[in-house]
Amino acid sequence: MSSPIAKNLASIQEQVNRACDSVQRNPAEITLVAVSKTFSVVDIQAAYDLGLRDFGESKAQELQTKVHHLPNDINWHFIGTLQSNKAKHVAEMSTTIHTIENERQLREIDKQDRTIDGFIQVNIASESQKSGILIESLDTVLSYVLTSHQVRFLGLMTIGPPVQNPEESRPYFRKLAELNQQANGTMLSMGMSNDFDVAIQEGATHIRVGSALFGKR
Numbered sequence: 001m002s003s004p005i006a007k008n009l010a011s012i013q014e015q016v017n018r019a020c021d022s023v024q025r026n027p028a029e030i031t032l033v034a035v036s037k038t039f040s041v042v043d044i045q046a047a048y049d050l051g052l053r054d055f056g057e058s059k060a061q062e063l064q065t066k067v068h069h070l071p072n073d074i075n076w077h078f079i080g081t082l083q084s085n086k087a088k089h090v091a092e093m094s095t096t097i098h099t100i101e102n103e104r105q106l107r108e109i110d111k112q113d114r115t116i117d118g119f120i121q122v123n124i125a126s127e128s129q130k131s132g133i134l135i136e137s138l139d140t141v142l143s144y145v146l147t148s149h150q151v152r153f154l155g156l157m158t159i160g161p162p163v164q165n166p167e168e169s170r171p172y173f174r175k176l177a178e179l180n181q182q183a184n185g186t187m188l189s190m191g192m193s194n195d196f197d198v199a200i201q202e203g204a205t206h207i208r209v210g211s212a213l214f215g216k217r
């Protein structure tokens with residue numbers, strides 16, 4: 001009997017392959033970011049043993065604990081709200097930050113000496129109370145990112161509005177892909193457990209999948 005995580009991973013990979021086939025993309029273009037926030041070091045180690053190397057965390061303290069207890073060839077993706085007073089420390093522990101949205105974060109990231117990859121988080125549906133920048137601010141924030149010494153700009157990221165049917169996410173993903181092209185982004189972070197296949201069809205290169213892999217939080 002294979003473990004629940006192994007079964008889940010197999011079915012995610014099958015879904016990724018199917019989504020890629022449907023739009024003639026190569027599955028090798030897709031990075032599965034296993035969103036491990038709230039899950040234990042044991043669960044993460046199990047996913048690691050199945051071959052995963054990219055994990056997503058949303059809190060600085062939790063990330064720090066996990067970094068110390070897990071293998072050092074893991075690529076840690078920071079996907080939570082990034083307080084500027086923690087940005088330097090988060091950058092020291094991460095390979096990629098998906099949630100850049102202001103100049104203060106960048107100034108803090110630039111104070112440490114590692115080069116990291118960065119996505120700008122966009123609030124694509126202009127939802128109130130949602131993190132990420134509004135589309136109108138993209139040019140300004142992009143100019144800060146492009147002048148950062150330590151952040152290599154990859155592209156845009158979004159958390160779409162909650163949907164019942166994954167098809168409802170498509171227009172938002174399509175819009176983000178368009179903006180990403182205008183911004184000369186080469187990577188695109190979008191799609192979660194319930195809609196990553198639609199995100200892949202719309203051009204995602206990084207899908208952030210938590211509950212479909214590890215189970216309910």
Ligand SMILES: *Cc1c(COP(=O)(O)O)cnc(C)c1O
Nearest residue numbers: 035079192193208209210211212
């Ligand atoms: C929690 C989280 C995810 C994963 O959500 P699931 O629905 O569990 O796949 C993806 N992206 C971000 C930014 C998150 O906070």
